[in-house]
Amino acid sequence: MDLSARTELDYLARIVEVVNEAVPGAEWILVGALARDLLLHYAHGIAISRATTDVDLAIAVRSWEHFSTTRQALLDSGRFESVRGVEHQVTFDRDIKIDLVPFGGIERSDGTIAWPPGGHPSMTVTGFSEALRTANQVALPHGQRVAVVCLPMLLLLKLMAWQDRRHRRPGVDAEDIMLILRNYTDCGNLERMAAQHADLMERADFDYELAGSILAGRDLAGLLAEAEEDSPSALELAREIVRLQIQSEGPGPLVGDVRATDMDNFRKLLEAFSNGLSLDE
Structure with missing residues (x-):
């Protein structure tokens, strides 16, 4: 999918570039409402009533320590800032909210993750591993590319x-x-x-x-x-x-x-x- 001419996605291209520089080799995909917008509106012109610039990044990790290291690498880049009291959120250039969704080695047997130390919040990550394996590669402005959950898998994640x-x-x-x-x-x-x-x-x-x-x-x-x-x-x-x-x-x-x-x-x-x-x- 080629969205490289969509200059309104410059901000997303900047985020992708910084993430790849901060955590080279990391496996991650774009999910959530922005993925919906890319797959429906930007790619096929379908009207969206709730367009968003919020970004949901699903990151494959081996352990909670691996997630913490990955999150810290993003913060160390100088472009991301932490959100007080919310471990799974950061902001990019102070104004774009980023939700970090870890999955993989930290999943429990029921397909959920529980944030340490108290196990709250708990959330379902069933389907994220499959979404990673079947993701679309999307071309963005400035030569950037990002893996985006494919449309059938987005339905699964939405369910x-x-x-x-x-x-x-x-x-x-x-x-x-x-x-x-x-x-x-x-x-x-x-x-x-x-x-x-x-x-x-x-x-x-x-x-x-x-x-x-x-x-x-x-x-x-x-x-x-x-x-x-x-x-x-x-x-x-x-x-x-x-x-x-x-x-x-x-x-x-x-x-x-x-x-x-x-x-x-x-x-x-x-x-x-x-x-x-x-x-x-």
Whole structure:
């Protein structure tokens, strides 16, 4: 994906350059709302109602000591500053908020991490290892390149984030999931759908958005099936989260997190996504 001509992303290119200089060889990817903006708006012109300049960097680490060393290297660069009382946040050039999300060797058996010393906050990082392995390489201004979570994996991470923080940040993740599903076909997938998933277009009840949602589910299931042995649990968890939302008689909590006028359509999108996740079983 080439976004090198988008001068409004100069700030991101500067961040990427400094991170790579401060921690050469580190494995990290861009996730969160900015990844959403890059994949939907900047790459395909899809309107975003909540555009952001906040940056979420997911960093693969071996241990909490490794994370601490990595964070300190960023601070030592002179371009990042710590945020008092918030270990996982720094600022870049004093005005851009950066969330650091460590994953890998510090994960517990349930796919969560717990910040030392007291174990708070706790957050889910299920899917981050898979996201790293399947990331898109995105060209930025000034010759910089950054690994960005791919769109199917962003759906997975959004599902996990919703389950983890839906009471603290209601609506945010649900709206993003709906946005991605509604626009998945338009994110460079129409020709591929016609060539590789023609059955979706040949259905008597063909619907543009629902077909894209099925394709999104198929893509995510395929990526997780090709990943390493820890991925089946991520796939089953994603299937279970979505299944619970569409099996209830009324709107499930995920569906209930969007505007009332969108609930019926969102439920249909999730049903289609669930079919794709289950490979249309």
